[in-house]
Amino acid sequence: MIFMNYFDSHCHLQLGDFDGDREVVLGRMRELGVDGVIVGVDLGESRKAVALAEQYDFLWAAVGVHPTDNPEEVFDEGAFAELVQHPKVVGIGECGLDYFRGADAAGKEAQRVLFLQQVALADAVGKPLIIHCRPSAGTTDAHEDMFALLEEYAARTGKLIPAIAHFFTATPEIMQKYLALGCYISFPCVITFTKQYDEAVRTVPLDRLLVETDSPFAAPASHRGKRNEPAYVIETVQRIAELRGAAPDEIAAVTLKNAQTVFRLR
Numbered sequence: 001m002i003f004m005n006y007f008d009s010h011c012h013l014q015l016g017d018f019d020g021d022r023e024v025v026l027g028r029m030r031e032l033g034v035d036g037v038i039v040g041v042d043l044g045e046s047r048k049a050v051a052l053a054e055q056y057d058f059l060w061a062a063v064g065v066h067p068t069d070n071p072e073e074v075f076d077e078g079a080f081a082e083l084v085q086h087p088k089v090v091g092i093g094e095c096g097l098d099y100f101r102g103a104d105a106a107g108k109e110a111q112r113v114l115f116l117q118q119v120a121l122a123d124a125v126g127k128p129l130i131i132h133c134r135p136s137a138g139t140t141d142a143h144e145d146m147f148a149l150l151e152e153y154a155a156r157t158g159k160l161i162p163a164i165a166h167f168f169t170a171t172p173e174i175m176q177k178y179l180a181l182g183c184y185i186s187f188p189c190v191i192t193f194t195k196q197y198d199e200a201v202r203t204v205p206l207d208r209l210l211v212e213t214d215s216p217f218a219a220p221a222s223h224r225g226k227r228n229e230p231a232y233v234i235e236t237v238q239r240i241a242e243l244r245g246a247a248p249d250e251i252a253a254v255t256l257k258n259a260q261t262v263f264r265l266r
Contacts (some may be wrong), residue, residue, distance in 0.1 A: 005033035005253050006237060007259035008230040010094070010166050010212035014048035015237050016215035017227055022036065028231040030058065035256075036230045037263065039094050039130060041066035041211050042073050042248075046083060055087040060263065062091035062130050064118050067098040075117045084125050087180055090263040092122040093130025094166055097142040100134045102215075112149060119153055119161055126264050128162040131183070141173050150181050162262060167214050172200045179208060180217045182263050186210035189220035192239045201243045210262070211236045211255045 008029075018025055030131070035058040039048025046063035053061040063083050065075055083089065095118040097111050108207050122129045130211065135142040152162050160182040167188045168175065175185055191197050213236070215228035221233040237255065239247040260266045
């Protein structure tokens with residue numbers, strides 16, 4: 001299997017935002033050497049992600065249920081257990097906790113139950129979790145609950161679940177807690193237009209570093225306010241290289257290798 005030069009560890013190319021020009025966007029990925037994982041947010045979008053990944057040798061898929069995108073969805077264990085057997089499925093998620101828009105005690109408990117169902121699936125099939133964790137404004141509440149859930153699962157089973165802290169936009173101290181739980185840290189294009197996460201970027205161990213776009217959301221500085229796409233992950237690589245005093249090719253190679261490792265692509 002031949003891999004390209006960059007790896008977008010988290011994108012949503014199956015969403016309707018790309019219906020008008022998806023082939024053009026995919027053509028830019030191929031031209032620029034960008035591989036990627038298309039990430040589901042519910043059962044329907046997960047199926048679309050797998051169907052799209054089937055068509056291209058530089059795409060893979062993750063399947064799961066986002067904590068808040070489709071709050072009426074009940075986790076269909078049988079359907080996901082079947083879907084995750086597809087050879088193009090390399091991860092479970094995105095899944096996790098999201099308290100940003102307010103969640104009462106019952107809502108938080110429902111999110112925790114949903115997340116643990118997907119942790120169990122990831123454990124059963126040996127594929128990494130893609131963790132979405134967004135605290136309420138000005139707090140670390142969702143992160144603290146996430147750490148407690150992962151630590152409890154590790155204590156009960158005797159093992160850490162391979163996982164990716166998706167769209168990491170928190171402090172170096174929070175990052176260290178994810179690292180201690182065996183997680184990879186995936187930085188989005190947001191780091192190209194704010195200095196808020198520079199220290200985390202500078203101090204993350206190279207062997208735990210990933211990059212992503214989360215496209216169509218959160219475009220980099222050069223396309224601020226417009227639709228994001230996987231090709232723009234190159235700008236995130238360049239910004240990380242700048243902050244770490246490294247060559248962009250080095251960061252591209254490291255993040256590609258890490259993606260191959262965590263998603264078991266080799």
